[in-house]
Amino acid sequence: MSQPTHTSQMLRSLLVSSxxxxxxxxxxxxxACVRQQHRGLDxxxxxxxxxxxxxxxxxxxxxxxxxxxxxxxALQDPYRHDMVAVLGETTGHLALMTLRxxxxxxxxGYTILTxxxxxxxxxxxxxxxxxxxxxxxxxxxxxxxxxxxxTPDSRVNVKFVDNEELAYVMQRYREVHDLLHTLLGMPTNMxxxxxxxxxxxxxxxxxxxxxxxxxxxxxxxxxxLEPLVTSLGPWAVRNGRQARCVLSIFYERRWEQSLExxxxxxxxxxxxxxxxxxxxxATLDS
Amino acid sequence: MAASIRLLARRIVRDASRNINSSVSGRIVRSxxxxxxxxxxxxxxxxxxxxxxxxxxxxxxxxxxERVYKVFESVAQKYDVxxxxxxxxxxxxxxxxxxxxxxxxxxxxxxxxxxGTGDISFRFLDYVRSQQERVARRTARANQTPSxxxxxTSYTPPTEGIEMETEARExxxxxxxxxxxxxxxxxQKAESMGVSSGLSWVVGDAEELPxxxxxxxxxxxxxxxxxxxxxxLALQEAVRVLKPGGRFMCLEFSKVTNPLLSRLxxxxxxxMIPVLGEVIAGDWKSYQYLVESIRKFxxxxxxxxxxxxAGFFSVRYHNLTGGVVALHSGFKL
Numbered sequence: 236m237s238q239p240t241h242t243s244q245m246l247r248s249l250l251v252s253s254x255x256x257x258x259x260x261x262x263x264x265x266x267a268c269v270r271q272q273h274r275g276l277d278x279x280x281x282x283x284x285x286x287x288x289x290x291x292x293x294x295x296x297x298x299x300x301x302x303x304x305x306x307x308x309a310l311q312d313p314y315r316h317d318m319v320a321v322l323g324e325t326t327g328h329l330a331l332m333t334l335r336x337x338x339x340x341x342x343x344g345y346t347i348l349t350x351x352x353x354x355x356x357x358x359x360x361x362x363x364x365x366x367x368x369x370x371x372x373x374x375x376x377x378x379x380x381x382x383x384x385x386t387p388d389s390r391v392n393v394k395f396v397d398n399e400e401l402a403y404v405m406q407r408y409r410e411v412h413d414l415l416h417t418l419l420g421m422p423t424n425m426x427x428x429x430x431x432x433x434x435x436x437x438x439x440x441x442x443x444x445x446x447x448x449x450x451x452x453x454x455x456x457x458x459x460l461e462p463l464v465t466s467l468g469p470w471a472v473r474n475g476r477q478a479r480c481v482l483s484i485f486y487e488r489r490w491e492q493s494l495e496x497x498x499x500x501x502x503x504x505x506x507x508x509x510x511x512x513x514x515x516x517a518t519l520d521s
Numbered sequence: 522m523a524a525s526i527r528l529l530a531r532r533i534v535r536d537a538s539r540n541i542n543s544s545v546s547g548r549i550v551r552s553x554x555x556x557x558x559x560x561x562x563x564x565x566x567x568x569x570x571x572x573x574x575x576x577x578x579x580x581x582x583x584x585x586x587e588r589v590y591k592v593f594e595s596v597a598q599k600y601d602v603x604x605x606x607x608x609x610x611x612x613x614x615x616x617x618x619x620x621x622x623x624x625x626x627x628x629x630x631x632x633x634x635x636x637g638t639g640d641i642s643f644r645f646l647d648y649v650r651s652q653q654e655r656v657a658r659r660t661a662r663a664n665q666t667p668s669x670x671x672x673x674t675s676y677t678p679p680t681e682g683i684e685m686e687t688e689a690r691e692x693x694x695x696x697x698x699x700x701x702x703x704x705x706x707x708x709q710k711a712e713s714m715g716v717s718s719g720l721s722w723v724v725g726d727a728e729e730l731p732x733x734x735x736x737x738x739x740x741x742x743x744x745x746x747x748x749x750x751x752x753x754l755a756l757q758e759a760v761r762v763l764k765p766g767g768r769f770m771c772l773e774f775s776k777v778t779n780p781l782l783s784r785l786x787x788x789x790x791x792x793m794i795p796v797l798g799e800v801i802a803g804d805w806k807s808y809q810y811l812v813e814s815i816r817k818f819x820x821x822x823x824x825x826x827x828x829x830x831a832g833f834f835s836v837r838y839h840n841l842t843g844g845v846v847a848l849h850s851g852f853k854l
Contacts, residue, residue: 291805296792304800317803394805 286399289392298325301395310450320391323443324405330441331401337480338404344483351403352487354387354410364490372497373490376417383423387413407482408439414486418498419471420506425451426459427510430467437475439482466507478502573750576813582750589748590700592807593637597702599802600638601710606797607808615846616743619772620644622839622848623739627653628691632737632762634727634755635745636696637703639710639720646719649692695737697725698745728754732762739763743772747818756831763853769833775840775847776820782843790815821847 285292293301305321313319338344352358364373380386390409396402412431419434421427429451436444452460479501489497498505573582580588596603604612619641625631627649633642664675698704704722711720725731727742727749740759749755759769777783790812798808819827821838824847828836833851840847 291795294792297796300793300796301799304796308800315803318800321799 286397287393287402289394290397290402291394292397293325293395298395301325306446313454316389317391319443319447320393320409321395322446323441324393324395326442327405328396328401330439331396331404334408334439334480334482335401335404338483341480341483343485344480347407347483347485348400348403352485353406354414354487356386356388358487359387367491370493370495371490372417372486372492372494375494376414376490379413379417379422383416385413385423404482408441411482411486415481417494418481418501418503419474420509422510424510425455426463426467429455429463430471433468433471434475434478437472438478438480462508470504470507474503574814574817576810576817578813585750586699588810592810593700593748594702595804596798596802596807597637597700597706600703600706601640603798603802603808606801607794611842615772615841615848616640616644618839618841619741619743619770619848620648622850623648623741623768623770625649625652625692625739627656629738630692630736631694631739631741632730632732633694633696634725634730634740634742634759635698635748636741636743637698637700637707637745639696639707641741641743642694642696642720643711643714643716645694646692646716693719693721695721695723695732697723697727697730699724699726728758730758730762734761735764736762737764737767739768739770741770741772744774746771746773747814752827753831756828756833760832760853765853767853769828769849769851769853771824771828771849773818773824773847773849774815775818775824775844777844778840779843782845786845821849824849 301321302325305318305325308315309318309322335348338348361377364377367374369375387410390406390412393402393405393409396405412435415431415434416423416427419431421430429448432444432447432451435441436448452463455463481501484497484501495505571582572579573585574580575585575588593600608615623645625645625648629649631642631645633639633645636642663671696704696707698707701724704724708722711717723731727745728751740763742755742759746752746755756769763769777786794812795805795809798811799805802808818824821840821844825836825838828849828851832853834854836849836851838847838849
C-alpha cells in the first residue's frame, strides 16, 4: 500500500467520475460519485461540475425515472418546455449518436461540430438581418420571430446528456427548431408545431419527437386534424426522410441566401398549405 | 502537498479498516471522499476564511447562508407539494407526532423557527383549539345531570366563556424564518385556510433572533436546523428566548440505525429525490443539496450533546420511522 498509488487512483477516479456515474455500479457508488462531483477541490472557480456547464451526471436508473416523470409532466402540461427537454435528453442517446455521425459525414456539419456556433440574440445582428431583402432566409426568420412573438433565447440548456459532443448536438437541435419553422413555413400554433414534430421525428428519430408526433394530434380539433392527416402530415414525413440533415447547415452564414434557394439545397418542398400565425391565446382554444 | 498526502494515506488506512464494503474500487472511492473532504478542511482551517459544508461541497462560512437562502427561494412555491411527494405524505405524521409530544395547552406561546410555510404553527393552533373544544364539551357533559349544589356553584357561564376566549387569544404562534419567499407562501396558505388570529409572521435569523429574553413557552424548529451555519448559536438563542420551564423541540432528519433500511434510504434519497425535484419543481440541484445536507448533520447522540451543552436539561430524543427523523426535546430551567 504505497502512497502514490492511492493518489493516482484518486485522480483516476476523479477523471472517470462522470463515466462511473453512468455505469452500472452499486447504489453506494452512485452516492459516492455524487459526493465527488461536489468536491470543492476540483477547481478554484468551478461554476459547474460534470462535462460542460449545466451538466448533471445521472445513472441509468435516474435517467429512466426522469424519462417517465418528465413524460407524464409534459403530457399533463405541454407548455412545460423544460419537461419536454428532459424527456428528449434522457431518451435520445442512440438518436443523438446517429445524428452526430451524420453531421460528421457532412463537411459543413463537421465544421459546425468543431466551431460550435450558438444561436442567441446576442450573436445575431438583428439590424443587419432586418435590412436584408424579403425572401432571404435572414429576413424571413426575423419575420417569423416577430409574428409568433418568440425569441431564440428561450431554449433550456442541456443537463442530462453524458457526453459533451452529444450535448452540443442536442443543444443545436433545440436552437435549430425555430429555423426549421421558418424553413417549413409553419407557425408556432399547435398545428404548426405538430407538423414540425413530424418532420423532426422522420429526420432525427429522437424518441421525444416520435412521442410528440404521435400524441400531438390528440390535442388538435377535428378541423385542424384534417389538413394534418391529408396533406401536411405526409408532406412533413416525406421531407423529413429525403431532406439533408438540418443540423448540418451553418445557418449563421446563410442569412443572405434566399429561402427558396435554401429549400432547394436541402431538398425540402415548399409547404402545401399556408397556415396563418395566430396569437398564442387563440391557439390555446384550438 | 506531501503532508496532505500522508494525512490522506493515514485516513485511508483507518477508513479502509473500518469499511465493511467488499468492492475494492468502491472502497477507494468511498474512503477517499471523506478523507479528501477532511484534507480540504485542513487546508482551509489554516486560511483566514473558515469553511463549512454545503451538502457535500465545502464553502466559506459567509457563503453558506446566502446559498441556502437561494435554495429555499427557488423551492418555496413547490415546497409543500415536494414534501408530500418525497415523503409520500409521511412528513405529516412526523409533524403530528411533534405536536402530540408537545401537548400544548391553551395559553401557550409558540416560536416556530425556520417555520417557513407554517406547518407546525397551523397544527399548534388546531391542537390548542381542539383542546379547548374538548374542555368545553367535558364541562357541557358535566352540566347535563348536575346536583343542585353543582348548578349553583357553576352558575357563572358568562365569565367562563370570557376566560376561555382570553385564553384563546393568548395562545399565539410566531412563525420566524430567514427566507421571505417561504413566509410569503405560508401567509398565502393561512389566508386560504382562513386562519388569522393568533398567528404572526416574522423575518429573522435563527442565530440572532429578533425577540427579547424569556418570551416563549415552546421553541420548535422542524427540518430547519441543519441549514443553519452555526448550530450552537441557534441553540444558544433558543435558550435565551425561552421562558424558564420552556421547552425546546427539534424535528430533524437523522441517522438510520438499521443497515438495510439505511441502504434503501440512501438509494431512495440519491436516486429518487433529485429526480422528483427536477420533474415537479424543475430544480435538481436544490434537492441534491437537501439530501446531502441530511448526510452532513450530526447523529442523534451528537446532537443531544450539543443541546445539553447549550444549557438545556432533560434532553431526550425519539426516533421516528426507524431513525429517518429524530425528535429532540430539552427544557430550560
